[in-house]
Amino acid sequence: MTRIDPAVIYAESKFEPRTSPAGAEGLMQIEPATPNFWPIVGWIPLHHQRLATPSVNVAYGSYYLRYLLDHYGGRRCWL
Numbered sequence: 764m765t766r767i768d769p770a771v772i773y774a775e776s777k778f779e780p781r782t783s784p785a786g787a788e789g790l791m792q793i794e795p796a797t798p799n800f801w802p803i804v805g806w807i808p809l810h811h812q813r814l815a816t817p818s819v820n821v822a823y824g825s826y827y828l829r830y831l832l833d834h835y836g837g838r839r840c841w842l
Contacts, residue, residue, distance in 0.1 A: 791824025
């Protein structure tokens with residue numbers, strides 16, 4: 764299981780599971796196109812509406828964040 768610092772969720776959504784003006788969904792603010800990527804890395808496809816469920820959103824957001832950190836060698840290169 765991937766463990767995530769709650770500060771990441773706070774930075775993304777201030778702990779309010781709402782949809783952003785850009786369409787990013789839930790606590791982890793997952794963008795609508797992100798689920799299209801998941802089958803490429805072997806993750807189970809997920810209906811976009813399920814991202815509104817906090818436990819689902821945090822689980823998938825955490826796994827995606829871990830994937831990105833591993834992919835970029837742990838370098839935190841986002842702005």
